[in-house]
Amino acid sequence: xxxxxxxxxxxxxxxxxxxxxxxxxxxxxxxxxxxxxxxxxxxxxxxxxxxxxxxxxxxxxxxxxxxxxxxxxxxxxxxxxxxxxxxxxxxxxxxxxxxxxxxxxxxxxxxxxxxxxxxxxxxxxxxxxxxxxxxxxxxxxxxxxxxxxxxxxxxxxxxxxxxxxxxxxxxxxxxxxxxxxxxxxxxxxxxxxxxxxxxxxxxxxxxxxxxxxxxxxxxxxxxxxxxxxxxxxxxxxxxxxxxxxxxxxxxxxxxxxxxxxxxxxxxxxxxxxxxxxxxxxxxxxxxxxxxxxxxxxxxxxxxxx
Amino acid sequence: xxxxxxxxxxxxxxxxxxxxxxxxxxxxxxxxxxxxxxxxxxxxxxxxxxxxxxxxxxxxxxxxxxxxxxxxxxxxxxxxxxxxxxxxxxxxxxxxxxxxxxxxxxxxxxxxxxxxxxxxxxxxxxxxxxxxxxxxxxxxxxxxxxxxxxxxxxxxxxxxxxxxxxxxxxxxxxxxxxxxxxxxxxxxxxxxxxxxxxxxxxxxxxxxxxxxxxxxxxxxxxxxxxxxxxxxxxxxxxxxxxxxxxxxxxxxxxxxxxxxxxxxxxxxxxxxxxxxxxxxxxxxxxxxxxxxxxxxxxxxxxxxxxxxxxxxxxxxxxxxxxxxxxxxxxxxxxxxxxxxxxxxxxxxxxxxxxxxxxxxxxxxxxxxxxxxxxxxxxxxxxxxxxxxxxxxxxxxxxxxxxxxxxxxxxxxxxxxxxxxx
Numbered sequence: 001x002x003x004x005x006x007x008x009x010x011x012x013x014x015x016x017x018x019x020x021x022x023x024x025x026x027x028x029x030x031x032x033x034x035x036x037x038x039x040x041x042x043x044x045x046x047x048x049x050x051x052x053x054x055x056x057x058x059x060x061x062x063x064x065x066x067x068x069x070x071x072x073x074x075x076x077x078x079x080x081x082x083x084x085x086x087x088x089x090x091x092x093x094x095x096x097x098x099x100x101x102x103x104x105x106x107x108x109x110x111x112x113x114x115x116x117x118x119x120x121x122x123x124x125x126x127x128x129x130x131x132x133x134x135x136x137x138x139x140x141x142x143x144x145x146x147x148x149x150x151x152x153x154x155x156x157x158x159x160x161x162x163x164x165x166x167x168x169x170x171x172x173x174x175x176x177x178x179x180x181x182x183x184x185x186x187x188x189x190x191x192x193x194x195x196x197x198x199x200x201x202x203x204x205x206x207x208x209x210x211x212x213x214x215x216x217x218x219x220x221x222x223x224x225x226x227x228x229x230x231x232x233x234x235x236x237x238x239x240x241x242x243x244x245x246x247x248x249x250x251x252x253x254x255x256x257x258x259x260x261x262x263x264x265x266x267x268x269x270x271x272x273x274x275x276x277x278x279x280x281x282x283x284x285x286x287x288x289x290x291x292x293x294x295x296x297x298x299x300x301x302x303x304x305x
Numbered sequence: 306x307x308x309x310x311x312x313x314x315x316x317x318x319x320x321x322x323x324x325x326x327x328x329x330x331x332x333x334x335x336x337x338x339x340x341x342x343x344x345x346x347x348x349x350x351x352x353x354x355x356x357x358x359x360x361x362x363x364x365x366x367x368x369x370x371x372x373x374x375x376x377x378x379x380x381x382x383x384x385x386x387x388x389x390x391x392x393x394x395x396x397x398x399x400x401x402x403x404x405x406x407x408x409x410x411x412x413x414x415x416x417x418x419x420x421x422x423x424x425x426x427x428x429x430x431x432x433x434x435x436x437x438x439x440x441x442x443x444x445x446x447x448x449x450x451x452x453x454x455x456x457x458x459x460x461x462x463x464x465x466x467x468x469x470x471x472x473x474x475x476x477x478x479x480x481x482x483x484x485x486x487x488x489x490x491x492x493x494x495x496x497x498x499x500x501x502x503x504x505x506x507x508x509x510x511x512x513x514x515x516x517x518x519x520x521x522x523x524x525x526x527x528x529x530x531x532x533x534x535x536x537x538x539x540x541x542x543x544x545x546x547x548x549x550x551x552x553x554x555x556x557x558x559x560x561x562x563x564x565x566x567x568x569x570x571x572x573x574x575x576x577x578x579x580x581x582x583x584x585x586x587x588x589x590x591x592x593x594x595x596x597x598x599x600x601x602x603x604x605x606x607x608x609x610x611x612x613x614x615x616x617x618x619x620x621x622x623x624x625x626x627x628x629x630x631x632x633x634x635x636x637x638x639x640x641x642x643x644x645x646x647x648x649x650x651x652x653x654x655x656x657x658x659x660x661x662x663x664x665x666x667x668x669x670x671x672x673x674x675x676x677x678x679x680x681x682x683x684x685x686x687x688x689x690x691x692x693x694x695x696x697x698x699x700x701x702x703x704x705x706x707x708x709x710x711x712x713x714x715x716x717x718x719x720x721x722x723x724x725x726x
Contacts, residue, residue: 054406054410055385056385056388056389056406056407056409056410056412057406057409057410069723074716137553138553139549139550139553140550155550157549157550157552157553158553159552159553160494160550160551160552160553160554161552162705245494246494246495248493248494248496248552248698248701249493249494249552249701249702249705250698250699250701250702250705251698262694265382266382267381267382267690268685268690268691268693268694269690269691269694270385270406270690271691
């Protein structure tokens with residue numbers, strides 16, 4: 001008898017709290033996977049970074065040894081410097097995307113075709129982008145140097161010269177990233193209020209002033225998203241580097257994520273602890289941005305939009 | 306019908322067993338499963354691997370052989386996983402230092418007993434490369450020579466001969482440069498090609514023992530001997546011996562320069578011959594010479610990387626695995642799999658015969674009678690993986706910016722102190 005009343009109270013407890021509990025029940029699988037595949041690996045990486053481990057044998061505790069080695073490691077600073085260059089230059093995708101979007105935001109016959117053509121680079125795989133640009137840059141047969149040759153300029157070995165290599169890869173990365181920002185702005189432009197434009201026009205605003213004071217403020221949500229994806233994209237740049245230069249020449253095009261892969265998982269690597277310590281540094285850098293994004297989203301929410 | 310074909314197979318097996326000779330006595334009856342993981346994923350090696358499994362299966366009809374062929378590059382990372390979980394009975398890998406991590410972690414089986422078989426004496430040339438801690442950890446099935454492949458027609462046009470020493474090499478090179486070509490094509494994008502040049506220059510300048518000690522961590526990278534090697538290398542770099550922009554190319558991408566005649570030669574393993582032939586360089590245009598002597602009195606030593614089979618320590622059917630390894634190294638099998646229609650490389654077994662191919666013949670003669678200094682594996686197999694990576698990156702940097710040599714050597718020395726501790 002007591003068991004049946006207990007069952008009754010249990011069902012009624014669920015009934016009473018259904019609205020509060022059900023969302024959490026739906027969230028359980030997602031949260032579980034998030035904990036298992038995101039949160040746990042973060043702490044696990046931090047833990048591994050304190051060990052010297054080749055992934056096979058016994059791991060031996062080295063404390064902050066890996067970080068101390070990072071401090072003396074030239075290759076680490078090269079990667080860090082390149083990461084910063086990536087961060088800054090990759091942001092060019094945002095204004096570039098904006099201007100292409102403005103240019104394409106017209107009603108002309110066949111504009112859909114032009115839009116798709118501009119969006120095309122984002123659809124194709126980064127590996128293909130990397131290969132295409134590798135051929136483009138080829139110092140002997142590549143299109144770039146054929147073109148420069150017309151003006152009598154000597155061939156430039158973009159991917160084989162440590163001065164140009166990072167910029168060369170970023171240029172390749174900007175191609176699809178600009179397309180991505182463009183599509184974000186195109187959707188944003190659909191939401192621009194025509195009445196405000198009308199009003200601005202009556203007040204005599206034109207050209208740059210119209211763009212800067214009327215259009216761009218209304219595109220703020222699109223800009224925010226473009227900013228987020230571009231920053232994250234710049235920090236996790238990996239595939240283009242792997243395809244186009246493999247980190248070379250002599251490691252000058254590495255970024256942190258690629259360097260981590262090299263020391264931990266590539267053919268000559270397998271220093272799991274050292275790789276993990278690089279990953280932790282990269283995570284800390286990302287954390288600054290993520291914290292900023294979360295903070296600004298929270299502020300926006302509080303602002304009651 | 307089934308029975309009949311089985312008995313045919315059995316007769317076939319016995320004939321094969323009898324002709325295999327030396328190992329015939331050791332054929333016990335094998336049964337159960339034999340799981341083989343292989344990295345021989347290119348079309349020709351794949352057919353070779355499948356052929357070996359088929360013939361071994363015919364000798365042991367009760368044995369159920371499962372062969373898994375994995376892409377060669379992917380294999381290099383996957384091996385770490387499958388040696389610890391889901392272990393096969395036989396796996397491909399490479400000799401020397403490249404197997405050390407797995408030997409140290411206890412993942413490869415000690416097969417010294419297989420090497421005690423008197424017939425293994427025919428494989429003595431590679432026993433050293435298979436030995437770590439005084440024990441043997443695998444068996445070789447193929448290797449190939451390295452050397453200078455050059456455009457015979459260009460040499461004839463310029464009236465040049467195969468160089469016998471470094472001075473001739475340089476004077477040849479000067480003539481080639483004066484004719485508007487580069488002496489050597491090379492693509493250093495993936496670094497290891499520069500390792501080949503270092504191997505040869507160092508072995509010719511300082512000798513095999515010095516080279517072995519350097520890659521083994523017993524000699525500092527700031528040693529005068531190493532500097533002498535780089536000084537020789539620098540002479541070639543300064544005269545413009547190598548093609549421009551080599552950092553942008555893989556070795557395959559560097560081949561068009563020799564095919565078009567913009568470069569006259571390439572230092573490479575024998576695997577460069579098939580693509581060069583396919584590109585139209587027949588035997589009247591392509592020839593081979595041994596890397597010439599540099600320091601007088603230093604015995605010539607060669608690079609000849611060896612590919613191998615191993616038994617993981619977690620293997621379930623070790624008897625069958627050992628029988629398979631013995632089958633792989635047998636003289637007949639090695640003759641067959643290394644001929645021009647199959648791998649097109651050199652058999653390790655001294656009793657095997659070498660295919661009647663110009664380059665294989667020359668390479669075999671060179672390795673068996675003209676490398677008194679010894680046979681090295683290759684830079685990235687003789688040195689520990691980590692050291693190889695840092696060093697080959699340094700070689701690449703040196704080839705572009707020879708003035709950075711002191712900085713590079715200091716860096717290598719620092720890394721060496723950590724890696725070899």
